[in-house]
Amino acid sequence: VLGLLVMMAEGEDEINKAASPKEEEDENPNSVSDAEKKRKKLEERKKRKKKRLMEEAAKADKRGICYLSRIPPHMDHVKLRQILSHYGDIQRIYLTPENPTARVYRIKEGGSQGIMFSEGWVEFTKKSVAKRVANMLNGEQIGGKKRSAFHYDIWNIKYLSKFKWDDLTEEIAYKNAVREQKLALEISAAKRERDFYLSKVDKSRALESIEKRIKKKQKVQQESGTVSEVPEAKREPKVIRQFPQTRPIPDTEEKRKPQLSKDVLARVFGGS
8 A cells, every 4th residue: 555655646746747848948947936945845845744654654554562461569661661672672661550549548558659550551563573472471470580579470461463552542532531521520510519508508697697687676676665576477487407217126035036937846846
């Protein structure tokens, strides 16, 4: 496909050159306008960019990706690259950080405070190298220096056929978008609860101030000798909340005693 595209581009250039040979002969190179020079420069830049993109796409098609279902403790991308680079050239590595809640729980229990990773992806420059590494290392001991923290750990590695690095980035972007959407929903729900609570607080303060004014007015009227009660229709009804409760089941001694059926007792003691 890449060869066909290059041949088509070269054919178009030859056709354009053959279509206007007389014009190029008639025109003087010194009389070419600045606009024409800029146009040619832009075309050259586009061609170089297209060529570079085609080369990158061709290189990306030759790359292979391996998946690591478990990352040993105290291993990061630097140490992983250092170990796997002995088997072939590595392009990119991505490791998924562990769950923050799990890290907090581990630190509370007195465990390591470092950042650990749950899974990872490694991109090799060649598919054949990625396949060979996955077949050779899967289920084997990591090894290395005996003092290392992951000397006795086992490789859990698998080659992913027909899997590109763009698929991984799309999946990560999708997960981040879903997480941000959930976070936005949680924030909006919290804001609604806060606004509802504040509105109820303001209402309760307004009712308390009304009651205080009524009591103060009644006190003044009592001192002056003219008592006038507020009609019941104008009084604010008191809010009495009732919560449903389940009745407790009484524990009687009869229920606590184990009871056997008469048939079982008759079979044990041979009764009729």
